[in-house]
């Protein structure tokens with residue numbers, strides 16, 4: 001069936017688990033595409049350029065924005081982050097679904113973008129703020145100062161929860177992953193209904209006549 005790809009927005013305060021969940025979803029369904037963002041923040045140990053992020057200089061980032069090559073962009077924790085437009089448009093044309101790991105500003109801009117696709121937005125909450133801090137520490141990739149900054153910003157990110165179609169409390173990882181799979185399956189069926197089931201039903205009736 002002909003259809004355009006879904007745009008799946010995942011947001012959460014830093015450390016709630018969205019990268020882990022996105023990775024699990026892609027292991028479940030390898031047709032899913034991850035939108036690799038460009039950022040001016042330095043790579044963490046183990047992060048690979050072009051896989052986790054495109055690590056670029058602020059000037060190069062601003063050039064991309066000026067050339068309208070970013071579908072959305074925002075400043076988060078003092079660094080610039082943006083979703084390159086071209087790979088998303090290509091995936092949509094090919095009918096492949098794209099996952100975005102973006103903050104609330106990115107979520108708002110993707111919803112408002114003129115891409116015209118079927119957008120599904122999901123907000124991931126931690127079970128508590130002390131658990132969020134524990135996860136940031138357990139990840140072992142940020143300094144105390146960076147963790148303190150992220151905890152301070154977490155309330156502002158969480159305040160946007162009601163803008164999202166779905167809100168999941170990521171307590172048990174397997175449970176949250178199962179909920180995400182269910183959301184994706186249901187939203188794909190909704191998309192297909194819109195995209196071309198009319199023609200299928202018409203043919204079904206004709207074949208039976």
Ligand SMILES: Nc1nc2c(ncn2[C@@H]2O[C@H](COP(=O)(O)OP(=O)(O)O)[C@@H](O)[C@H]2O)c(=O)[nH]1
Nearest residue numbers: 014015037073074076081082083101102103106
């Ligand atoms: N608007 C926007 N936000 C992004 C983008 N890429 C990442 N972010 C957000 O930036 C924040 C920080 O990301 P990151 O530095 O990887 O830290 P982490 O969330 O702790 O793994 C998170 O809220 C991400 O969702 C992007 O392309 N656009």
Ligand SMILES: Nc1ncnc2c1ncn2[C@@H]1O[C@H](COP(=O)(O)OP(=O)(O)O)[C@@H](O)[C@H]1O
Nearest residue numbers: 014015016017018019020135139170171172173
């Ligand atoms: N449900 C969960 N229970 C316990 N730990 C979790 C859970 N979800 C994620 N984590 C852990 O918390 C840390 C932060 O997760 P991560 O996916 O990097 O968050 P984010 O991308 O939202 O910043 C990681 O070490 C991850 O393994």
